[in-house]
Amino acid sequence: MTDLTCAANAPGPDMFPSGRFTFQEFLGLERWIDGDVVRVRLRHRPELMNYIDSFHGGVLMSVLDAAMAGAIRAQMPGCSMVTIDMATHFMGSTRGEINAVGRLLKRTRTLCFCAADIYDEAGELIASATGSFKYRPAAAGAVQPTRE
Template sequence: MMQFPVHIPFIQALGVELVRIDEGEAELRVALQEMHRNSFGVAHGGVIMTLLDVAMAHAARSIHRDRPDFGPGVVTVEMKTSFMRPGEGELRAVGRLLHRTATLAFCDGEIFNATGERLAHATGTFKYLRALPSEGRGIKPLQRRLEGSGSD
């Protein structure tokens, strides 16, 4: 497994692993645990959508591999998700960059189970940002990966 280019505490808490990040693609994996399940005992839709969101965002950032921390960050502008099958066991998310402009990335992503069945599909639009305005109009920079912290 690889380290994520930036520190994402939520993803780390979910136990998501970065498998690869290539030119225009990214792949993540997570082994479902009790905390990932809904009341039916399968992957919660929020977990599926989070995997898709992060896979697509990393696909968008992958084109900046030559820059520190993979260049500017991205924020999700919009996302549409279709759920096809319930998620169980280990899930694999694949994100792809379809098209980009100077400020926007258009991506799609899919979730697969261990046997390769497609569980969900998403499309998303992401905006490239160097920093994010937050409360009180302050600026939030990207959180750099913490050295020695393992697989962020």
């Protein structure tokens, strides 16, 4: 299992060689590769909740997007990508920790098609998404993020 942690206080300078503080770090996402999927965990934080004290839908969509992008990076380390589209289905809500699983479904010459699901602490499915991403393979000699 390869760790791809993106928590605000977790990664060292080797994980983000540009020195930038990313949106995923701001959210406090923890990511790791587990076989052919990527898992993403997000713990409860009051500032990420909506007015009924459950995760805001935009936060859930960001977690799904991160899980799918992580699945691409797990298969093609160092590549860059942008989300072209994403279809999201909300089936529930939660206040506690959430866990997502992202999968790369198919890859063409320039596009990747992915899926991701979010589960609550009890293992209930609360959101699902599919997305397409335009990617560019890593340039020769590019700095690759690493994690010990």
